Amino acid sequence: MSTDSLDVSGISIGILGGTGDQGKGLARRFALAGHTVLIGSRNAGRAREAAESIGPSARGAENAAVAAEADVVIVAIPWEGHRSTLESLRAELAGKIVVDCVNPLGFDKQGAYALAVEEGSAAQQAAAVLPDSRVVAAFHHVSAVLLLDPEVAEIALDVLVLGDDREATETVQALAGRIPGARGIYGGRLRNAHQVEALTANLISINRRYKAHAGFRVTDV
Amino acid sequence: MSTDSLDVSGISIGILGGTGDQGKGLARRFALAGHTVLIGSRNAGRAREAAESIGPSARGAENAAVAAEADVVIVAIPWEGHRSTLESLRAELAGKIVVDCVNPLGFDKQGAYALAVEEGSAAQQAAAVLPDSRVVAAFHHVSAVLLLDPEVAEIALDVLVLGDDREATETVQALAGRIPGARGIYGGRLRNAHQVEALTANLISINRRYKAHAGFRVTDV
Numbered sequence: 326m327s328t329d330s331l332d333v334s335g336i337s338i339g340i341l342g343g344t345g346d347q348g349k350g351l352a353r354r355f356a357l358a359g360h361t362v363l364i365g366s367r368n369a370g371r372a373r374e375a376a377e378s379i380g381p382s383a384r385g386a387e388n389a390a391v392a393a394e395a396d397v398v399i400v401a402i403p404w405e406g407h408r409s410t411l412e413s414l415r416a417e418l419a420g421k422i423v424v425d426c427v428n429p430l431g432f433d434k435q436g437a438y439a440l441a442v443e444e445g446s447a448a449q450q451a452a453a454v455l456p457d458s459r460v461v462a463a464f465h466h467v468s469a470v471l472l473l474d475p476e477v478a479e480i481a482l483d484v485l486v487l488g489d490d491r492e493a494t495e496t497v498q499a500l501a502g503r504i505p506g507a508r509g510i511y512g513g514r515l516r517n518a519h520q521v522e523a524l525t526a527n528l529i530s531i532n533r534r535y536k537a538h539a540g541f542r543v544t545d546v
Numbered sequence: 547m548s549t550d551s552l553d554v555s556g557i558s559i560g561i562l563g564g565t566g567d568q569g570k571g572l573a574r575r576f577a578l579a580g581h582t583v584l585i586g587s588r589n590a591g592r593a594r595e596a597a598e599s600i601g602p603s604a605r606g607a608e609n610a611a612v613a614a615e616a617d618v619v620i621v622a623i624p625w626e627g628h629r630s631t632l633e634s635l636r637a638e639l640a641g642k643i644v645v646d647c648v649n650p651l652g653f654d655k656q657g658a659y660a661l662a663v664e665e666g667s668a669a670q671q672a673a674a675v676l677p678d679s680r681v682v683a684a685f686h687h688v689s690a691v692l693l694l695d696p697e698v699a700e701i702a703l704d705v706l707v708l709g710d711d712r713e714a715t716e717t718v719q720a721l722a723g724r725i726p727g728a729r730g731i732y733g734g735r736l737r738n739a740h741q742v743e744a745l746t747a748n749l750i751s752i753n754r755r756y757k758a759h760a761g762f763r764v765t766d767v
Contacts, residue, residue: 482765511755512748527738531734540764544760545756
């Protein structure tokens with residue numbers, strides 16, 4: 326694919342909500358792949374702690390500083406704070422590729438289910454709140470447990486990458502490919518992000534039934 | 547898995563909308579696997595034609611006759627006629643496993659997108675309309691082109707099987723496994739069917755971008 330020839334090795338990656346499992350797991354894998362990683366949090370002290378747990382190529386700071394400095398910014402914050410956090414970072418994120426991996430899910434005794442989102446999906450909400458950013462949706466189905474497990478050398482799955490800006494989606498596809506075992510596969514426009522986010526509820530059901538850390542591969546690609 | 551030991555080889559399979567590509571493709575693969583297949587259509591003549599194109603283990607009849615006779619009934623009708631067709635077959639489908647594979651999608655110049663469904667999904671609509679049936683959702687992502695291609699011996703993908711009745715989902719998982727290359731994987735409750743149906747829009751985008759007939763495999767299962 327065209328993304329194979331895209332050199333993204335010099336891109337610095339910021340992760341908002343980088344102290345949570347998903348964010349920290351992605352930070353860890355990108356640091357292992359040689360990227361400078363900036364871990365963001367509302368609390369700079371917690372961000373620095375998370376960065377120290379990852380190693381010398383990671384640094385921690387407040388979300389706003391990370392959003393301003395990083396080349397590409399991954400949004401890995403809880404759904405509850407999604408809109409307000411992004412609204413507060415509009416200036417810092419202007420012009421940047423913003424990668425939303427948030428899954429708006431509810432939980433009850435029967436497991437997980439998709440929440441209705443006014444804009445259609447978390448990614449579309451990000452695009453609405455950040456009109457000057459290049460919003461891409463990706464990394465929804467990557468198991469935080471596997472990302473954080475030092476015994477797991479390869480993350481053998483495909484990362485569906487969605488967006489309306491082809492250069493931005495191809496950059497994120499190439500970034501996904503920096504994680505050993507993973508491929509970044511174009512997955513459609515932002516208007517089709519809801520089902521990719523919501524499918525995480527199905528993965529949770531699959532994990533429970535099969536005692537697995539499931540993901541997806543796209544066949545015939 | 548427990549479904550490996552489930553003997554479903556004697557089950558007859560009815561397919562409502564069996565003259566369409568998806569229905570005929572599934573009919574062909576189940577006939578090849580040794581099942582008696584009953585192809586249903588509003589038009590008995592067209593149903594018989596489709597059955598003849600498949601071979602001696604397939605028969606054609608009107609939808610109501612197929613719904614009454616088959617052990618398990620697959621719903622492969624267009625979304626537009628989904629509710630009214632199922633309402634008209636409530637008595638025939640009572641007590642049976644009804645497998646919904648309908649994807650409520652719209653199309654415009656940017657491709658496919660998910661339609662809003664009052665009940666949440668086609669499968670939940672089926673369950674609402676057929677309170678005495680055992681509704682399962684499955685076979686959404688299987689390419690009709692591959693199913694119908696005589697040169698394709700194996701359909702190498704996983705069929706996500708969703709439902710609230712464990713015996714019914716396990717039966718359908720085992721039926722999916724009758725297609726060489728395919729596996730039936732439990733994919734969650736019916737309330738999480740919408741995103742599985744809608745994901746077909748993403749597959750259409752993937753197929754267009756990569757010139758593929760894409761499907762999904764579940765990793766770590």
